[in-house]
Amino acid sequence: MQTTCIQLGGALGTAVLSAVVAGKVSTSLHGTAAPAGTEEAASAGVPIPGLPQAAEAFMSGLHTGLVVSAVLVWAAALLALLALRLREQPPRDLATVLEETVGGEAGHP
Incomplete structure (x- = not known):
């Protein structure tokens, strides 16, 4: 039972925190004129040359996570x-x- 809980907690924890990071990155990059696929790449931490907002969005996502x-x-x-x-x-x-009731004196003269 303990092993099952550890595995379930690890899997769910990773999924939930990854979703939080990806959501924050997506929100941070939503208003920028980024090329298609930038949000997915930034969520994975892939550096995108010429787009410093992606690195800032990734760091913001990690901070939130x-x-x-x-x-x-x-x-x-x-x-x-x-x-x-x-x-x-x-x-x-x-x-x-x-x-305990007698105070430890019961068996001693």
């Missing part, structure tokens, strides 16, 4: 911390409960 991933990592860390705090305590045996 990294901010989104940082927010998701912080949210996951907070959820993990909350889950650990809410985790039920393991059951204890009777001897441990009695020792």
Whole structure:
């Protein structure tokens, strides 16, 4: 189950962050007079000679993708911390409960 979750998270995370980067690049290049195929090439990080907007759009897309991933990592860390705090305590045996109740003096004269 753990391996499946890791693989699923890696695949979905890569797909979602790639979509965020590509969307930002596409939005950044939308108003420019770029030749056909520029948005796809810039989304892949391919340098396009004579079109500095493509490199700027790619860097802007990477920045947005990294901010989104940082927010998701912080949210996951907070959820993990909350889950650990809410985790039920393991059951204890009777001897441990009695020792804690009496203060550790029960078996010693």
